[in-house]
Amino acid sequence: MSEPTFEQKLTELEEIVRQVEMGDLPLESLVRLFERGQQLASECEQMLADAELQLRVLENAPDGSQRLTPYMPPENE
């Protein structure tokens, strides 16, 4: 399994916020969840700060196969 995406982290964070707010779990578990949530929030923030747009180009080879290659901006810019 690769590193979870921003979206997955955000979803997990949302679930943790929900659980902490419900408060059905023992306090000890809530504190552990809280710590995990804080860590996720930091990771999300880091991802936002580091983010660089990923753009790939779908290329159709003459033999009918397809592949994705990194996008290269036109030279004359």
Add this chain to the structure above:
Amino acid sequence: MEYRRWSVHELAQYLRSSLEADYRLQDIEIEGEISNFRIPASGHAYFTLKDAGAQLACVIWASDMATQRYRPREGDRAIVRGAVSYYEKGGQLQLYGRSIQAAGQGDLYVRFEQLKQHLSTEGLFSPERKRPLPALPTRLAIVTSPGGAALRDVISTLQRRFPLMDAILIPTLVQGEAAPTQIVMALAQVATLPDRDLLLLVRGGGSLEDLWAFNDERVVRAVAACPVPVISGVGHEIDFTLADFAADLRAPTPTAAAEYATPQPLGVMQDQIDQKRARMSVALQWQIGKAQARLNRVRLQLRPQALRNDINRERQTLDMLRDRLQLALARDLGQGRKRLASLRRALINAGPEATLARGFALLQRADGTPVSDVEAIQTGEMLTARLHRGSLRLRVEERWQDE
């Protein structure tokens, strides 16, 4: 006949006023092929309209040119509407155009309207067909020309607003004969890409002909049938294509399309994360507060004095309950007695005593059952007759039935 000798300037003035006096030449439409088209820094457009037999110098002032949707190109057949006059300094007759459109554009408009009507009747543009866009799109497909300004606008908007985006470009031509087929193929190819959640179909501004690929019936149908929701951003604000009508959301420009695709830009995302942090803190503090309160309660209950107080309090409650129970019982009993007395009175009235008092007797067999049927009695059987104030023992001598 005397000749009048004119100066060049006089002649030029004369030609000019003659032309301008002819109302037929002051609002005229001329069709021809554009050549030598140029727009210098002034912004005025200069070109020549020509056909097989003649040519005509034309100018359209920058202020008029700015309102034209059609961008003339060398070799286009075009229709210019304007006034004919004489340009004295240049020594030539000129058409001063106020508007220009591509020849045959009228046909295009008719075809546009017809196809729009046809597809609309079919329900291709109906609001119920529009799919909701994902709340936070993260895997984009972009269908456009790889070298176009539209792609540049989209890239810079995505980079600025939501650089976490994973975008895949499916390059196509966006104008010309081959464009529709390529766009249709690109729209279908989205299905073969890894889990795209949104598609942008974009193209920069242009004339109606330039944008015509986006009015092609095959393209319009492919937009409607696209496996993922489509945002279209074709041309400028004023340009509407049929692909726009079929798209799930129409953006006025490629930049706007990229903005719609990033509904939660970085600042908003950051705010949301901050908010979640805060909610977690508040919730945890609340839970800790609650736990503390519970602890205090338990601790209080553990103290012996508190325990005695509790026991006494329980006793008091019990006493109170007992009192209430007795009160209720007493009340029920009293009512019971009253009801019993009245029942007895009713029974006395209805019962045999009153009847016996009037001289009747109640016959009973030895086992006490009342006698009501002659058939049930044997001759010689012993019966008891209850009277008002005593009883008699009787032997049955004879029996008969009334007819």
